[in-house]
Amino acid sequence: MGNVPSAVKHCLSYQQLLREHLWIGDSVAGALDPAQETSQSSGLPEFVKIVEVGPRDGLQNEKVIVPTDIKIEFINRLSQTGLSVIEVTSFVSSRWVPQVAAGATEISVFGAASESFSKKNINCSIEESMGKFEEVVKSARHMNIPVRGYVSCALGCPYEGSITPQKVTEVSKRLYGMGCYEISLGDTIGVGTPGSMKRMLESVMKEIPPGALAVHCHDTYGQALANILTALQMGINVVDSAVSGLGGCPYAKGASGNVATEDLIYMLNGLGLNTGVNLHKVMEAGDFICKAVNKTTNSKVAQASFNA
Amino acid sequence: MAAMMKAFPQRLVDLMFLRAVSTSSMGTLPKRVKIVEVGPRDGLQNEKNIVPTPVKIKLIDMLSETGLSVIEATSFVSPKWVPQMADHTEVLKGIQKFPGINYPVLVPNLKGFEAAYVSCVLGCPYEGKISPAKVAEVAKKLYSMGCYEISLGDTIGVGTPGTMKDMLSTVMQEVPLAALAVHCHDTYGQALANTLMALQMGVSVVDSSVAGLGGCPYAQGALGNLATEDLVYMLEGLGIHTGVNLQKLLEAGNFICQALNRKTGSKVAQATCKL
Numbered sequence: 123m124g125n126v127p128s129a130v131k132h133c134l135s136y137q138q139l140l141r142e143h144l145w146i147g148d149s150v151a152g153a154l155d156p157a158q159e160t161s162q163s164s165g166l167p168e169f170v171k172i173v174e175v176g177p178r179d180g181l182q183n184e185k186v187i188v189p190t191d192i193k194i195e196f197i198n199r200l201s202q203t204g205l206s207v208i209e210v211t212s213f214v215s216s217r218w219v220p221q222v223a224a225g226a227t228e229i230s231v232f233g234a235a236s237e238s239f240s241k242k243n244i245n246c247s248i249e250e251s252m253g254k255f256e257e258v259v260k261s262a263r264h265m266n267i268p269v270r271g272y273v274s275c276a277l278g279c280p281y282e283g284s285i286t287p288q289k290v291t292e293v294s295k296r297l298y299g300m301g302c303y304e305i306s307l308g309d310t311i312g313v314g315t316p317g318s319m320k321r322m323l324e325s326v327m328k329e330i331p332p333g334a335l336a337v338h339c340h341d342t343y344g345q346a347l348a349n350i351l352t353a354l355q356m357g358i359n360v361v362d363s364a365v366s367g368l369g370g371c372p373y374a375k376g377a378s379g380n381v382a383t384e385d386l387i388y389m390l391n392g393l394g395l396n397t398g399v400n401l402h403k404v405m406e407a408g409d410f411i412c413k414a415v416n417k418t419t420n421s422k423v424a425q426a427s428f429n430a
Numbered sequence: 431m432a433a434m435m436k437a438f439p440q441r442l443v444d445l446m447f448l449r450a451v452s453t454s455s456m457g458t459l460p461k462r463v464k465i466v467e468v469g470p471r472d473g474l475q476n477e478k479n480i481v482p483t484p485v486k487i488k489l490i491d492m493l494s495e496t497g498l499s500v501i502e503a504t505s506f507v508s509p510k511w512v513p514q515m516a517d518h519t520e521v522l523k524g525i526q527k528f529p530g531i532n533y534p535v536l537v538p539n540l541k542g543f544e545a546a547y548v549s550c551v552l553g554c555p556y557e558g559k560i561s562p563a564k565v566a567e568v569a570k571k572l573y574s575m576g577c578y579e580i581s582l583g584d585t586i587g588v589g590t591p592g593t594m595k596d597m598l599s600t601v602m603q604e605v606p607l608a609a610l611a612v613h614c615h616d617t618y619g620q621a622l623a624n625t626l627m628a629l630q631m632g633v634s635v636v637d638s639s640v641a642g643l644g645g646c647p648y649a650q651g652a653l654g655n656l657a658t659e660d661l662v663y664m665l666e667g668l669g670i671h672t673g674v675n676l677q678k679l680l681e682a683g684n685f686i687c688q689a690l691n692r693k694t695g696s697k698v699a700q701a702t703c704k705l
Contacts, residue, residue: 312701315667316626344660344697345667347623351591371701378697385619392590392620422619422653426587426646 167359169396171207173306173336174200174383176411178209180368183379186415196414199407200365204399229262230270231255233297235290236279239310243274252296259301271297272338276307276322277314277349280373287325295329304334306362309349311373312342316352323356336360339381341420342371346381347389354395361386366408367420382421384408460634462671464500466581466611467493467658469686470521471502471536473643475514476654477690483517485689487524492682493640494528497673498658505536546577547613551597552589552624555648562600570604579609581637584624586648587617591627598631611635614656616695617646621656622664629670636661641683642695657696659683 177197181188188196193211200208209230233251234240240248255271262269275282276290294305307326309319319337326335337353337360339346350361367382387401405424412419419425470490474481486504493501503525509516518535527533536547550557551565569580582601584594594612601610612628612635614621625636639655646654659679665672680699687694694700 315664317668341697342701343663344622344657345664347619348626348664351623351626378700382619388618389590389620389623393592422616425653426617 166354166393166395167357169359169398170354170390171336171360172205172383172386172390172397172399173207173209173338173360173362174205174365175209175338175362175380176200176364176366176368176383178211179362180364180366180380181415183369183372184415184417185370186417188411188415192411192414196407196411199410200404203403203407204397205404206398226267228268228270229258230272231258231297231302232272232274233293234274234279235285235293236275236282238281239275239279242281248293252293252300255297256300263301268303269301271302271305272308273297273305274308274310277309277318278311280311287322290322291325291329294326294335298330298334304336304360305330306336306338306360308338308362309340309346311371312340312345312379314339314349315345316348319349319352320356323353323358327356332357332359336362338362340371341367341378341381347385350381350386351389354393365404365421366412366424368411378420380420382408382419382423384421384423388423458632459629459668459670460632462634463629463665464611464635465498465658465661465665465672465674466500466502466613466635466637467498467640468502468613468637468655469493469640469643469658471505471515472637473639473641473655475505475512476644476647477514477692478645479690479692480514481686481690483520483524485686486517486521489640489682489686489689490521490525490533492678492685494526494531495675496678496682497675498679499530499673500532500534503533503535507536546572546579547581547583548572549583549585551582552584552593553586555586562597565597566601566604569601569610573605573609577609579611579635580605581611581613581635583613583637584615584621586646587615587620587654589614589624590620591623594624594627595631598628598633602631607632608634611637613637615646616642616653616656619653622660625656625661626664640679640696641687641699643686643690653695655695657683657694657698659696659698663698 177193197208197210233255234243234248237248240246240251244251259269273290273293275285279285290307297305335358337350337358339349363383363386364380365383367378367380369379371379384401384405387397387399387404390397391401405427408419408421408424409428470486474486490501490503504518504521505512505515506518507515525533548565548568550560552560554560565582572580610633612625612633614624638658638661640658642653642655642657644654659676662672662674662676662679666676680702683694683696683699
């Protein structure tokens with residue numbers, strides 16, 4: 123057995139330990155030991171909305187093309203977990219009307235806080251992109267379809283390096299002003315740390331109410347949960363994540379990408395914050411998609427639980 | 431709950447670390463953080479493959495060049511129980527001992543002016559939940575015995591920032607902040623967030639392991655220690671002084687992973703790997 127002590131064999135079966143003694147199942151808000159601090163007194167939001175981006179952002183950045191029926195099964199499983207928002211797919215062409223005809227009830231537009239990234243990613247300057255988004259948002263609002271705005275490179279750009287909080291604020295304000303109901307601030311290459319997250323949010327929150335903001339952290343440098351904790355402490359209560367941490371980072375070969383939904387829920391549950399999401403079911407969906415794309419999960423919670 | 435002692439060849443109580451006490455959930459972060467590198471001992475001890483003595487010595491020597499001021503070198507325990515540490519004497523003899531760097535060795539049952547480690551502070555594989563009061567009781571005992579530093583270990587990595595905060599609030603009432611360190615395991619990916627919470631509460635000593643060496647013996651296939659590279663990345667981003675050269679640290683991590691024929695547990699290393 124190598125180095126592992128034999129005493130290990132006598133401890134609680136791991137699954138039993140987690141279910142009965144700790145909070146790996148549903149959120150335990152209300153079921154906590156009364157002596158423990160509640161989310162309210164710790165300055166954290168009571169409820170956190172998780173926006174699951176696995177089926178879109180996640181799969182888009184996976185090397186293996188996933189057959190449609192697998193995608194559908196995957197999304198159906200996620201729909202049973204309690205998640206209230208699941209990003210399902212992407213219509214990248216600027217002519218987006220067919221998406222609505224196909225049944226889309228919400229759309230997203232992707233801006234960037236970096237000129238270079240904007241040009242390389244969507245082939246136009248920030249200003250030009252705003253013009254296009256305005257048209258999209260206007261039409262969407264006519265059809266009562268909500269639009270979510272994303273701001274890439276909120277904490278750093280693969281081409282320009284550091285990005286000022288002022289620039290992020292400027293772009294976010296434009297998107298919010300044109301009618302996006304929520305702005306997701308993305309640490310696209312995962313270089314942010316709690317300090318830069320704090321500075322960026324302080325600036326953006328001067329112009330946009332925290333209730334309209336979300337954070338989309340990448341775990342490329344292992345900073346995602348620490349950055350998300352910082353955002354929560356500042357009053358943000360919407361977080362993007364991807365089941366199993368699907369999706370690599372296209373800018374750093376071999377690096378990880380999205381923060382894993384399982385690991386996020388674990389932290390939120392432990393903090394006593396309500397998410398409405400069942401961690402077990404998310405883990406099952408994650409297990410399903412990892413087997414389907416033949417990859418190991420990027421979720422540490424899944425690794426710890428399935429291998430026990 | 432177990433407590434282990436560390437014996438230091440020289441006693442070094444560093445009074446230079448500036449510290450501020452947190453007054454809100456955001457807290458004021460310390461200006462300097464001392465990183466206690468546990469890779470060569472805690473890390474290797476929990477790796478399946480036995481590492482040859484020259485490899486251990488080279489790892490420690492490489493770590494000595496990174497700026498780390500404390501490197502846990504080995505453990506004087508029975509080779510029957512911990513075969514990985516059977517070469518403790520050769521390792522201690524073989525490493526270059528740089529001035530200004532501490533090379534603590536883990537020793538069971540030694541009294542005196544030492545550092546101590548308390549396991550299971552946020553949860554136990556046998557008992558489940560552990561009350562903060564119990565952790566405070568054990569920490570207080572060790573401190574009053576003369577230990578200058580108490581490292582609080584989340585042995586199975588089940589802690590989250592809330593339980594870390596609760597545990598520390600209670601322990602801080604009995605043991606001065608300056609004498610506390612945190613040793614977070616990343617089994618559930620919570621280590622860095624938990625460490626950040628500890629820093630916000632004023633803790634300024636953090637244990638970590640290069641390349642995140644060391645699995646969690648209680649959950650097969652699960653991760654163990656917090657990777658030093660990822661910790662340094664966060665601290666640097668926060669403008670907190672560590673004295674550590676991240677590039678040299680990445681080289682040491684790369685060396686040991688190749689020697690162990692395993693992938694690194696550090697995300698920073700994964701992201702910066704050119705292979």
